[in-house]
Amino acid sequence: MIKTTVAALLKGKDLLQNINVNGWVRTFRSNRFIALNDGSSLNNIQCVLDFEAFDEATLKRITTGAAINVKGTLIESLGKGQKFEIQVTELSILGDCNPEVYPIQPKKHSLEFLREQAHLRIRTNTFSAVMRLRSALAFAVHQYFTQNGFYYFNAPIITGSDAEGAGELFRVSNLDAKKLPLTNTGAVDYSQDFFGKQTNLTVSGQLEAETYALALGKVYTFGPTFRAENSNTTRHLAEFWMIEPEVAFNDLEDNMDLAQDFIQYTLKYVLEHCQDDLDFLNQRLADEEKTKPTQERSEFSLLEKLHFVVDNNFKRVSYTEAIEILKNSAPNKKNKFQYPIKEWGADLQSEHERFLVEKHFKCPVILYDYPAEIKAFYMRLNEDGKTVRAMDVLFPGIGEIVGGSQREERLDVLVEKIKALGINEKELWWYLDLRKFGTCVHSGFGLGFERLVQFTTGMGNIRDVIPYPRYPQNAEF
Ligand code: 4AD
Numbered sequence: 002m003i004k005t006t007v008a009a010l011l012k013g014k015d016l017l018q019n020i021n022v023n024g025w026v027r028t029f030r031s032n033r034f035i036a037l038n039d040g041s042s043l044n045n046i047q048c049v050l051d052f053e054a055f056d057e058a059t060l061k062r063i064t065t066g067a068a069i070n071v072k073g074t075l076i077e078s079l080g081k082g083q084k085f086e087i088q089v090t091e092l093s094i095l096g097d098c099n100p101e102v103y104p105i106q107p108k109k110h111s112l113e114f115l116r117e118q119a120h121l122r123i124r125t126n127t128f129s130a131v132m133r134l135r136s137a138l139a140f141a142v143h144q145y146f147t148q149n150g151f152y153y154f155n156a157p158i159i160t161g162s163d164a165e166g167a168g169e170l171f172r173v174s175n176l177d178a179k180k181l182p183l184t185n186t187g188a189v190d191y192s193q194d195f196f197g198k199q200t201n202l203t204v205s206g207q208l209e210a211e212t213y214a215l216a217l218g219k220v221y222t223f224g225p226t227f228r229a230e231n232s233n234t235t236r237h238l239a240e241f242w243m244i245e246p247e248v249a250f251n252d253l254e255d256n257m258d259l260a261q262d263f264i265q266y267t268l269k270y271v272l273e274h275c276q277d278d279l280d281f282l283n284q285r286l287a288d289e290e291k292t293k294p295t296q297e298r299s300e301f302s303l304l305e306k307l308h309f310v311v312d313n314n315f316k317r318v319s320y321t322e323a324i325e326i327l328k329n330s331a332p333n334k335k336n337k338f339q340y341p342i343k344e345w346g347a348d349l350q351s352e353h354e355r356f357l358v359e360k361h362f363k364c365p366v367i368l369y370d371y372p373a374e375i376k377a378f379y380m381r382l383n384e385d386g387k388t389v390r391a392m393d394v395l396f397p398g399i400g401e402i403v404g405g406s407q408r409e410e411r412l413d414v415l416v417e418k419i420k421a422l423g424i425n426e427k428e429l430w431w432y433l434d435l436r437k438f439g440t441c442v443h444s445g446f447g448l449g450f451e452r453l454v455q456f457t458t459g460m461g462n463i464r465d466v467i468p469y470p471r472y473p474q475n476a477e478f
């Protein structure tokens with residue numbers, strides 16, 4: 002007897018063999034046909050019972066969600082909809098599932114409802130497809146970097162620094178909140194805290210990755226990052242996974258080349274390896290689009306969008322050019338932007354980014370050379386003295402998917418910047434050491450993994466592409 006999976010059975014290579022498979026019942030109809038799924042594939046295998054061979058009590062327990070074991074023969078199916086099926090000789094119920102109270106019924110549930118049942122939503126086609134794709138994308142990330150000579154580096158999760166300087170930190174402390182030790186001046190005395198100083202969950206592994214790049218040459222992180230930004234949007238999470246390559250001797254152009262090549266590789270990988278799941282999500286999105294007013298529907302299907310990104314260069318546009326385009330755009334002139342673009346220096350909002358990508362260029366865009374004022378302290382200052390070598394990759398439907406830069410490698414320029422921003426120079430002594438001991442041009446970027454999964458799966462809300470989303474007022478599960 003061959004112990005096997007649904008995915009293997011659907012390939013039909015164990016035809017006419019005695020097989021043994023476990024799984025969960027998706028549906029059971031006519032007391033005869035079980036659609037069985039074990040997570041190995043989007044598709045179910047049909048199991049056919051001769052109901053006279055089974056007692057009434059057993060048949061009653063074959064309900065949606067029940068865990069069962071099936072033994073039988075794999076045969077070619079005469080019915081429509083499947084090539085192979087199992088003629089069941091033995092069946093045992095491993096775990097009952099009471100249909101009266103089971104939340105996941107064989108019907109369409111709203112994504113909002115399923116978010117409340119995040120521990121069970123993975124049993125639906127949509128979520129199983131999304132999470133299999135997420136897994137495949139993660140594999141492609143590691144494969145890309147390994148094949149290209151990068152080392153996988155694990156940045157610390159607890160840190161004393163705020164890499165982005167945005168102050169959106171989750172504090173890490175084991176002080177007694179009811180009895181905080183205070184200093185003479187009445188401030189909390191963090192010298193008595195676990196680490197002897199203020200610490201937080203990391204917002205980015207970049208600063209530490211830079212130290213490794215300046216020894217190992219090419220490194221990347223792929224780990225959890227945390228931001229206490231109170232943004233209830235479809236593109237923000239409080240806990241998300243970021244991929245951060247950092248490369249010694251790369252300038253901004255090299256960095257752009259890397260970002261494009263890397264993203265295209267991961268998408269190509271899933272197009273080649275995850276066809277069933279992508280076809281399903283393609284259809285799901287097409288059905289969803291049909292419910293929208295015609296003018297809001299996307300011109301392209303999910304698969305068309307993925308192929309488009311794989312096959313075309315990303316358009317490279319300077320911030321200054323982008324501002325000109327936006328200033329003269331129809332929505333700006335008609336006052337349709339929530340934040341009208343008045344002058345050079347304005348921070349770009351997602352409405353602007355999406356206008357550039359979706360309406361103006363109609364392709365992924367890399368914006369570069371931003372005003373120094375609106376970007377982080379570590380970005381390399383250009384000769385003009387007012388812009389920095391920053392780059393953001395903007396994607397249709399997503400907005401910013403990558404943020405990165407060439408780093409400031411000149412000690413004096415960096416120190417001046419740190420002082421001007423009032424950042425504690427002492428805390429960054431090790432970061433400044435890099436600029437003292439064999440400094441060099443280097444660059445890197447951060448890709449929000451969930452935004453990549455969102456783009457790949459066509460899911461509208463980032464909360465639906467991570468197993469257990471963390472966002473304001475929610476840390477269930
Ligand atoms: O642009 P960000 O803030 O860049 C950095 O953190 C740099 N230190 C990266 C680097 O150069 N090594 O974040 C990078 C990306 C964004 O482009 C976005 O895709 C994602 O991380 N991101 C988020 N994703 C989900 N939820 C959030 N709250 C996110 N904030 C950023």
Ligand code: MG
Nearest residue numbers: 393401403404
């Ligand atoms: Mg950014």
